[in-house]
Amino acid sequence: MCPRPQGVGGGAIALLEQGLCVLVSQLLLAKAPEPIEERLGPGGQVQRGPSLSVFPSIGSCPLVVCRALSKTPAALALNQTQHCKQLEGLVSAQVQLCRSNLELMHTIVHAAREVMKACRRAFADMRWNCSSIELAPNYLLDLERGTRESAFVYALSAAAISHAIARACTSGDLPGCSCGPVPGEPPGPGNRWGGCADNLSYGLLMGAKFSDAPMKVKKTGSQANKLMRLHNSEVGRQALRASLEMKCKCHGVSGSCSIRTCWKGLQELRDVAADLKTRYLSATKVVHRPMGTRKHLVPKDLDIRPVKDSELVYLQSSPDFCMKNEKVGSHGTQDRQCNKTSHGSDSCDLMCCGRGYNPYTDRVVERCHCKYHWCCYVTCRRCERTVERYVCK
Numbered sequence: 001m002c003p004r005p006q007g008v009g010g011g012a013i014a015l016l017e018q019g020l021c022v023l024v025s026q027l028l029l030a031k032a033p034e035p036i037e038e039r040l041g042p043g044g045q046v047q048r049g050p051s052l053s054v055f056p057s058i059g060s061c062p063l064v065v066c067r068a069l070s071k072t073p074a075a076l077a078l079n080q081t082q083h084c085k086q087l088e089g090l091v092s093a094q095v096q097l098c099r100s101n102l103e104l105m106h107t108i109v110h111a112a113r114e115v116m117k118a119c120r121r122a123f124a125d126m127r128w129n130c131s132s133i134e135l136a137p138n139y140l141l142d143l144e145r146g147t148r149e150s151a152f153v154y155a156l157s158a159a160a161i162s163h164a165i166a167r168a169c170t171s172g173d174l175p176g177c178s179c180g181p182v183p184g185e186p187p188g189p190g191n192r193w194g195g196c197a198d199n200l201s202y203g204l205l206m207g208a209k210f211s212d213a214p215m216k217v218k219k220t221g222s223q224a225n226k227l228m229r230l231h232n233s234e235v236g237r238q239a240l241r242a243s244l245e246m247k248c249k250c251h252g253v254s255g256s257c258s259i260r261t262c263w264k265g266l267q268e269l270r271d272v273a274a275d276l277k278t279r280y281l282s283a284t285k286v287v288h289r290p291m292g293t294r295k296h297l298v299p300k301d302l303d304i305r306p307v308k309d310s311e312l313v314y315l316q317s318s319p320d321f322c323m324k325n326e327k328v329g330s331h332g333t334q335d336r337q338c339n340k341t342s343h344g345s346d347s348c349d350l351m352c353c354g355r356g357y358n359p360y361t362d363r364v365v366e367r368c369h370c371k372y373h374w375c376c377y378v379t380c381r382r383c384e385r386t387v388e389r390y391v392c393k
């Protein structure tokens with residue numbers, strides 16, 4: 001099912017997604033009408049559905065960026081500078097940025113969607129699975145307060161916006177920028193620099209201007225929270241910087257790869273998200289304390305050192321997310337799937353918080369014994385097997 005656009009008139013993004021979703025489902029229906037998997041639910045009832053969720057349900061928007069954009073009137077085309085001031089919730093510096101870089105807004109909307117996908121993928125095996133990001137702009141307290149989870153989401157949002165802008169430079173979608181610089185160092189034997197590098201410096205510059213603007217407004221929010229968000233956004237951009245790598249393409253007689261053309265390109269956002277998840281796991285709790293003439297964020301338990309540029313910081317401890325408690329933004333893990341053989345965070349022990357779990361049988365129908373016929377089609381049979389699965393009590 002496709003999500004209905006929400007709110008009065010629906011948001012531009014919701015509408016966009018609605019359109020995209022309808023398109024995708026029509027394509028899929030036309031192509032693959034038969035269900036690929038049947039499941040026996042915990043109650044024994046058969047559930048049918050594709051074996052992989054083919055496209056994740058896309059919510060509205062993450063944080064600062066989308067807080068504003070999700071309230072955008074549906075008919076807004078975002079192709080004229082007057083549209084910028086109709087975007088609710090943008091701070092004036094963002095409106096200014098919108099006016100002078102209108103074409104950037106589409107890239108930012110794209111980044112917003114990427115944030116949600118990357119966040120859910122990175123946290124699929126955790127008790128907190130990033131599902132609440134879909135509730136934007138009405139966040140629960142898990143993302144509203146200065147928690148570890150909000151630290152991650154701010155860092156990822158900042159990285160995603162800069163990532164999307166740098167990539168848009170490469171694909172020529174933005175008139176304001178072009179390919180990144182040719183590196184000063186030699187590319188190694190057999191290689192030569194070529195192609196179009198992602199313009200990271202432009203992405204970082206413009207991304208920071210847009211992401212950080214709300215934290216620089218004087219009147220809103222607590223100073224500690226703003227400092228925390230600014231810091232974590234910078235950590236996100238640092239992770240993005242660290243993801244710049246050499247990418248090469250082979251040339252030469254019939255793929256001999258005697259010459260390679262190389263350029264500096266960014267890793268995928270999901271790889272940046274994986275890096276940030278590592279930093280989330282070792283994030284540092286901080287307090288807002290006077291140091292010298294001004295107040296700074298300093299590690300709570302170890303206040304003899306300043307906060308490191310590479311670490312995510314948070315002000316408030318999170319609940320354990322075991323039980324449902326809306327007041328602290330916890331959905332609980334009841335009915336979440338767990339993995340009996342895993343020793344990680346998705347293990348039944350950890351996921352279910354010791355409450356135990358219910359097994360159920362999943363009947364998986366797959367294509368099998370596939371044969372290729374000359375020329376050119378494939379025939380398959382359908383095979384059925386059962387797998388044990390577990391959900392938390």
Ligand SMILES: *[C@@H]1O[C@H](CO)[C@@H](O)[C@H](O)[C@H]1NC(C)=O
Binds near residue numbers: 077079080
């Ligand atoms: C802006 O978009 C609207 C709707 O797509 C279109 O009717 C209008 O001509 C566009 N304006 C400009 C200046 O491109």
Ligand SMILES: *[C@@H]1O[C@H](CO)[C@@H](O)[C@H](O)[C@H]1NC(C)=O
Binds near residue numbers: 177182202
């Ligand atoms: C990267 O983009 C900026 C902004 O447009 C531009 O000034 C710069 O020349 C670009 N870098 C290169 C090497 O083209």
Ligand SMILES: *[C@@H]1O[C@H](CO)[C@@H](O)[C@H](O)[C@H]1NC(C)=O
Binds near residue numbers: 124129131331336
């Ligand atoms: C994420 O957690 C929520 C709340 O426990 C649950 O409803 C949802 O199904 C989970 N999503 C996934 C993909 O596991």
Ligand SMILES: *[C@@H]1O[C@H](CO)[C@@H](O)[C@H](O)[C@H]1NC(C)=O
Binds near residue numbers: 339340341343
């Ligand atoms: C469960 O965890 C094991 C060990 O980590 C892994 O090999 C397996 O693929 C996982 N199973 C599922 C259904 O995710």
